[in-house]
Amino acid sequence: MDYFLDFEECIRDSPTFRLTVDQCESEVTDLESRVGKVMKLCSRMVEAGQAYNTANEQFLTGLMEFSTYHRQDSSIMSCLGQFSQGLREMIHFHTMLFDQTQRAIIQQLSNLLTQFLPQVRETRKEFVRIGEDLEMATIKNGQIPRHKTTDAERASHLLLATRKCYQHFALDYCLQLNNFKAQQKLDILNSIFSYFHAQYTFFHQGYDLLKDLEPTMKIMASRLASLSTDCTAKKKEMENTHLLVQQRDATGEPIVTGCSGNDVAIEGYLFKRSRRKHKTWKRCWFSIENNQLVYSKSHKEEVMVLFDDLRLCAVKSLDSIDRRFCFEIVSVQKSCSLQADSEELRQAWISAVQGSIDMAYRQKVESQQILTAEKLPNSACPDPQPSPPIPQSAALGLALQGPGNQRCCDCGENDPRWASINLGITMCIECSGIHRSLGVHLSKVRSLTLDSWDPEQLKLLCILGNDVINGIYEAQCADQGRMKPHAESLRQEKELWIKEKYVEKKFVKGAALTHTADSEAPDRGKNGAGLYQAAQCGDLVSMVTALAQGAEVNWSHPEEEGRTALIGAARGGSLQACEFLLQNGANVNYRDQRGHGALHAAATCGHTGQVCLLLKRGANQYAVDERGQDPLSIAMETAHADIVTLLRMARMNEEMRDSEGLFGTMGDDETFQDIFRDFSNMASHDPERLSRRQFSRGRGGGDSEEQN
Template identity: 70%
Template sequence: MDSLLDFEECVQDSPEFRLNLDQFETDVSLLETQLEKVMKLSGKMVEAGQAYSAANQLFLSSLAELSTFHKRDAIITSCLNQFDQGLQEMVSFHTMLFDQTQRAISQQLTNLCTQFLPQLAETRKEFLRIGEDLESAAAKNAQAPRHKAADAERASHLLLATRKCYQHFALDYCLQLNTFKTQQRVDILNSVFSFVHAQFTFFHQGFDLLRDLEPTMKTMAVQLSQLSAECAAKRKELENKHLLVQQRDASGEPIVSPCPGSDDVIQGYLFKRSRRKSKTWKRCWFTIRDNQLIYRKSHKEDAMVLFEDLRLCAVKSLENTERRFCFELLSVQKCCALQADSEQLKQTWLSALQGSIDLAYRERDSQATQPKEPPSLLCGGDASPGPPTRRPAVLGVALSGPGNQRCCDCGEEEPRWASINLGVTMCIECSGIHRSLGVHLSKVRSLTLDSWEAEQLKLLCVLGNDVMNRIYEARCSEEGRVKPRADSPRAEKAAWIKEKYVEKRYVQSGGSGEAQRQKDEARLQLYRASLDGDLVTMAAALAKGAEVNGSIGEEGGRTALIGAAVGGSLLACEFLLQNGANVNYRDQRGQGALHAAATAGHTGQVCLLLKRGANQYAVDERGQDPLAIAMETAHADIVTLLRMARMNEEMRDSEGVFGAVGDDETFQDIFRDFSNMASHDPEKLSRRQFSRGGEMKEEEGEAEEEEEK
């Protein structure tokens, strides 16, 4: 054991004590420097260890994510989970090791330094100061003159007091130095021992943990062996398939047939021309599936539907372009040019598209039910599929109108589309242009795919292409405008249709008067024609700018629709409704078209207005709704119809949550019978009335069998 400072020598303050004291102070300074170095490096080691633990934790998280690819293999998943748990425990052990290291090295040594070294420094400072005072007192005592007894005595007393104080501080300083030198050995050894014990515990825990994982590692070794064998066999199989495909497709022609097990009719790459930039083509992946043409611009984008229903499309080869192997699809809304890589692929796509269209028509016809319209509307042709001479029923009726066998705008034969509100037929390309104008100008429907009501078909027969062209093309020759033909470019047709229906450039004007006066005259003309049921005059008035919902002040604020309801023309009401007439508009007396029809006893108009959404609960200035008016005017059929409509609406509201959702089937059947009778036998609806006593009476000249029927 190292020697300590001798307190006896300290009191004597001998040169030997001074040498030992200097050596002690040097050792303390050196030990302080070494302790600071150890604590600093210990802190760095702990910081590095904590960073290692964090990085290790991230690494284990990535391994856990990687193991999700084998979640279907129970054995591998179990092994990987056990490995992950074991490694997670190792990370925890590391964390505990670094915490114990910090406590063992940093905290214990820091306590040693902070407990002794600051006090030692302060005591040494006082010890040196008192030593200097002692030297000064000894010098003064030696210099005191002999003949001055008082000064000599004071110098002697000062020297004695200073020497005692010095001895006291010297003894305290020696005690602190000896105590520090004794304690530092215990603290340093204890600190190192704690650190080594923490290391021992860490490695012992790791050994136990890995020993527990030994069975799992053996299981994983077996799995690795099996996976290696399966991987080698799979690689061999893939190489064989690659060789077979390479030999089979050595010609380099792209494959356009669908993949096995796919619902696609055909799929492959085609060039698609941009709709805005006609010289821009982009290669896309196209697929025919579920009677739709679908394409994908790139593998990073979702598939988009180019044509919703191929039944509404026509496909043809495109020869008047600079590019080869092109073909075109036309629909109501748009047209699209496509290009294949070769003539063979072009013909394959044309056959596939046409085949899909034909198959969709056959499936629809095989599932369709027989139409419920009366025979008078179905006399235009056979509804079964076949050659063009055997047209569907609606198509046959529509084409029987004047001039309806050709497109109203370009003259192409066999049009398959029509505008309900204009009462004209058109080809597929012109129908697409009409649809782009908006439904407020033209409501386009298919004559072969959409359902048609009796009144709508009659509009096509009564108006038709010849009548409407005489109105909208009246000034065509005066303007020197040449009507486009069937083979004219689409842009030329679009310009013509816009001039004809939007700008109404060729409609016969009323002269050079003011525009407002002409509109007022056209509005009055529309109202009077609606009263008389003159569809041609009504169409001409609308073409001249008459507002369909404009009211006539001298007629009590009535609109043309109210006038048509008063006049009793079913087709006039339908024509106005299709052109945007407000079915619930009311005049100055608070009466609308449904009130007027109920007052006049026009059952057909009541039926039509109810179908178009007329409010049967609206009351006029007398507080009467249409049902009350029908009761007052004693029209039995209208009362029955309104009561049934009200009953059906009340049942639907009350049973909407607990019962069947939708209209009552009985009401629908009765409603359909009224509608058909109003369309084809309107005279039958005006023969029954209530008597004032509440009983029905027969009108003069009515036969009993007709009444029973």
């Protein structure tokens, strides 16, 4: 239908026009039929596709339930989980394809038919009706006799009016047919193109999805190859074992698996004579476990104890009855006759039972010796050594264990040798120089090989690490189209990147973009409350996120009696949270509305590690609250003996240092420093020991726990 109706021919109402109109009407009818057929086929295809998606999703669920046979292999289950997620995404893409197909085909073509065809049909009715009137007016005009002038004039006027009306409707009908012809070409082509574009999008999404699964498929292929090799080796081993067992004598050998007090010494089938019916013998499965002789009548029944303490038993051969290969086990309360299948098995059982009896006696003697040794005074036993400080050579190895710490956090260079103790990241020497230029309020740089490290600082590096920090400070890097520098990048590029990342915080999700007081106050309160809650729970990742988003480390919570995040961390008991806040500028001596500081909170809650850390960071132990109590008074009131010891020794050390004056010894008391270091190391590495509160105050016998 590449031609349109000619309006000049329409005015003349020529046979060519009539033929063209008939052809157009026939084509419209044919198009309507074809569109209806395509719409029905599309509806059937969409319904079938939706049923396919439903069946596919059910099949995928069953497949994942079937794959739980490998639930003990975490690597395989991880791969299968990613495959399942990818296939579910494909089902989702398929659903989107069917929705787009329905909109492209059914809705667009339906709009074509419903928007134009009703008006075309209505105009055609008028066109046909006026055409019939014109024909009748023409016939009547031709039949008027010549002498009837009045009738002839009236017929002529009627014919002229009818012809003008016909031309008007004919032109209108032609215009609507031409508009429909033009519109249907556009709508049909647009519908087909929309459908193919949906198909293109579907396959492109599938390609991208499967492209992302390539590393997982490689891992799965490698794992399958390994499993195939293991399966082949296992099958060969089982075939060899099967051949050896098949060639063994039917009488077999006793199943002896061990002789220790906690393991099974021997197990196998024996006939057991009934205590009530001496002629009745029943075959049961016997074993020696934990100095007990137990048996079960069948695999469906529970194990029963025949002799609960073999130390009270004796075993001997039983040759006074008619049955062969019998032996008897006798205790103070009862005896039991048992029968093996051969003489070799009988001797093996007698030897195993006798060996278990001897082993039980030896264990009894050894346990008595241990109890005797425990009752000796502490001076008779060597004291365990306190945890030594972390050497500088070991700090590097511990720091590189953190997630992503094997590469520089900012440029990715291998084997970093520097770190920022307040950010919890490792870096190369060039990036460390840029970090130093930012100022210690933003980054405190320290060498992993030359400087000394506290256990709390190294633990921050291991818990946080480069991956965690980059996940926060580079969250929107890709969205903003910013490329991260690499190890070979120029220093200017690295410097610009580090300033944008840590100073301007351009890539932090949710960071404040303005710095006016009006816009910043709500965000500051929200972020400060988030920092307080995270510090109280010990959630380091949330704390880093809150600080990165603009929270102030010394912001006081108005709904928590004016407490800061450091006081909340001291109350919550997280040593790493306290250390992180202190390294990021928290005021160690800030006090809330009740006069409680972080040291008061730690002493009240009995957190020895926090008390030790806060004292190391300069907390004022003489500050009093609204009741006039200092941390030492609080510790004495709450009966936390280890905290009382720490605070008293810290106070004694401070008084001794003040009494020496300006020309006295510059260093602190060595005994106090040793004990303080032991408490600090135990708080970082073995917090369970602090909860027992059984430390000695002196150093003569060592700071050790009582032996249990």
